[in-house]
Amino acid sequence: MSFNIYVPKDERFSHVKMADALGYALKLIVQVLKPELESLFDSTPNEFDSFQDVLKLYEGGIKLPEGVFKDIRENIPSELIKEIFRTDGENFLRFPTPQVIKEDKSAWRTDEEFARELLAGINPVIIRSLQEFPPTSKLDPKVYGDQTSRMTKEQIEINLDGLTVDEAIRKKKLFILDHHDSLMPYMRRINSTSTKAYASRTVLFLKSDGTLKPLAIELSLPHAEGDQFGAISKVYTPAEQGVENSIWQLAKAYVAVVDSGVHQLISHWLHTHATIEPFIIATHRQLSVLHPIHKLLHPHFRDTMNINALARQILINAGGALELTVFPAKYSMELSSAMYKNWVFPEQALPVDLIKRGMAVEDPTARHGLRLLIEDYPFATWVQDYCSYYYKTDDTVKKDSELQAWWKELREEGHGDKKDEPWWPKMQTREDLIESCTIIIWIASALHAAINFGQYPYGGFPLLRPSISRRFMPEEGTPEYDEVATNPDKAFLKTITSQLQTVLGISLIEVLSRHTSDEVYLGQRDTPNWTTDAEPLEFFHKFGDKLRKIEEQIMSMNNDEKLKNRFGPVKMPYTLLYPSSEGGLTGMGIPNSVSI
Incomplete structure (x- = not known):
């Protein structure tokens, strides 16, 4: 039933994407693994006993009874089982080591790393x-x-x-x-x-x-x-030592819990997956496939409706996997929906968002007219050239009936709750068109990439990014406080996400952090002859060249020892906005669209 969803035929995942384990893995985790693990942990301890127990998730795995795999073998191809569980014996649930602990298994606890990840982590x-x-x-x-x-x-x-x-x-x-x-x-x-x-x-x-x-x-x-x-x-x-240090570590964990939930429900689901979907529907309903704006935007809508439909069916639904693994529990979607009232379309763009948050100021003498307050804040567009080719004057924008119908529908129906807001571009000038298309492409590509593909490299280590807290901060004079003083790691583990929730949560984010082998990245097209117009093709090639230069610049900056926020105590370079990537769990790459 999880795959009995309606998505228009041309919006469905390709056979390659399904074969790459995305759909099957989600089904396995939610429909098979979740109830089996719940049954298992009903009869065994539901806690990690030590930090070393957590590390066993990557070094050896959790021993599971043979019965756990009965339904899996009947429903899932064996090659997918081996891919997801990464073991020939099929008796261990073992995960790849998250990048954040590959070089140093304790640096995640430092204040410096805690702060760095607010700039270069998964919710910057x-x-x-x-x-x-x-x-x-x-x-x-x-x-x-x-x-x-x-x-x-x-x-x-x-x-x-x-x-x-x-x-x-x-x-x-x-x-x-x-x-x-x-x-x-x-x-x-x-x-x-x-x-x-x-x-x-x-x-x-x-x-x-x-x-x-x-x-x-x-x-x-x-x-x-x-x-x-x-x-x-x-x-x-x-505090650097004693029980005060242990309490401080717990305080940082409580912050990580709420930041993890806000990231998943608001920064990720609401601000990319959910808000981009009305643009997709309006584009298909109002712009013909030959319309230049349809050709411009179409690659940035690939697979989004299918992944959103799956999410509504098995991830963000009532009683679904997300409610089990993030702190707002059954109030997750209500909280996410309520935050939509603060969504402002023009403010999704860079540099508008940076200026609004006070992370940058306008400066005509600086590069791109913008000066970052934090120089090393690791978080080229061809849209202007493209739109200017097809729309020579503002009047051509005003008189394009398809374009006007498109803009009317997505404002009044797609984002109907916001239809009377004064901040919508009027779609009367080329500047309106260029700004709007640029924001759409930014949301669907780079913004989503920056907050999605680091989920496992960072969040795959639950001590760093716990998603649930199960008890309040211990008060002085209580047994819980005494435990913080005598066995701080044990107290920490009793406070954050349980073993079952951890296993389910990191299983999900591992799947959702992977690139499939048929991924199409920013600056690429899945069909070379997407237009016969020579100038737009040339603009697109120049855009690809700019992206390659950007990637070289990012690599160079990652090697600059003065830019400490790009590496940090965990010795993990900032790669989330590398434009290209191979398939798999890479922590880099900007797909054209919200495709996972």
Whole structure:
């Protein structure tokens, strides 16, 4: 039944893609492996006993009873079983070693790596410049009371290299990862499930070497007497030893939990998969296949409707795999849908998004007229040339009836909740057309690649990117606090994602982080004769040349020792925006479309 979905025939996965184990692997994990593992872990311990137990996932695997494979053998080709389980004996569930621990198995715990991944990890689109202190809230005070941060200047000024907070803000040296306002309205309901999580704020300082240093983490819960009484918050600061260090490590884990969920539900599903689909439908319904804009955009829609349909059926559905493996549990889709109210089409583009978050400022003297506040923030377009070839004047845009019908449908029906927003481009000028097509292509290609294909290289190691927390921060004087003092690793493991949820979660993200062998990357076309017009073909070849030069530049920057955010303590170069890739689990490559 999971594959009994409606997708138009020309939107279905190719036979090659299915044979590359995508569809079969998802079916295996959700329909076969999930219930078998649940049964298994009902009768065996549901916890990792040590960090070494977690590492066994990659070094030897988890021993599974023979019965686990009965249904698999009957339904899945043997070559796919070997591919997914990577063992000839078929008795071990073993995973490839995530890149983040290949060179150093402990560097993930450092503050430097924690901060670096806010810029170069799998969710680099949330961090922003801090403009005021203490951080404030935009939640309605009549409903949620006082949600202003409880951080104090005294708590963070000891780590500002001699600056005051006000001076650091003026010099644009303070940054924040803010998961407070988006989560606080849901925390009471989320924490009524088995989840025990916090809304969080994390403040960081930009050091002279261009790296970030975490200064404080605030964890907040709704007031016990009602939302209108504001938040109950506690602030944690870095500590290098003793129980204070263990508590600090837990505070970072709680931040990772909510950032992991926000990444999956909002940055990934909502802002790429979901928001791009109305553009696909409107394009097919209103633009003929011979229309130049259809030809421009068509490669960037490949496989998206099929993967979205599968996701709705077996991943993000009620009771599906995602609800089991991310902290909002049964409120996952409600939270994701609610965040759509903040979606603004023009703000999805670069550099608009960077400027909005205060990560960059306009500077006519700088390259591309933009100056990054963090020089090393690892996160060429041919659209202008292409559109200008077919649309010589603004009037040709206005008088293109297909184009106008396309734009009307995707605004008024595809994104109907947003149809009256004043920020939509009017589609009356060539600039409107170029801007809109560029944003669509950016969302479908590079933005999705940046937040998808690092899922396993980073998130495949659950200690680094736990997706669920199962108990609150231990309070002094309790047995749980004593356990943090005497056996911090055990306390850590009891707090984050359980063994079952871990195995299911990393099984899923491994599949979703892989390139299939028929992938078509940015700057490529699956048919060489997609147009007979010589100039657009030449523009496209030039675009491909630009991408190859960009890849060379990225490689060169990764080798520059001064750019520390590209490598970090884990010795893992930033490759997520390499345009090209081979098939498989590579942590690089920009497919044309949201194809996985």
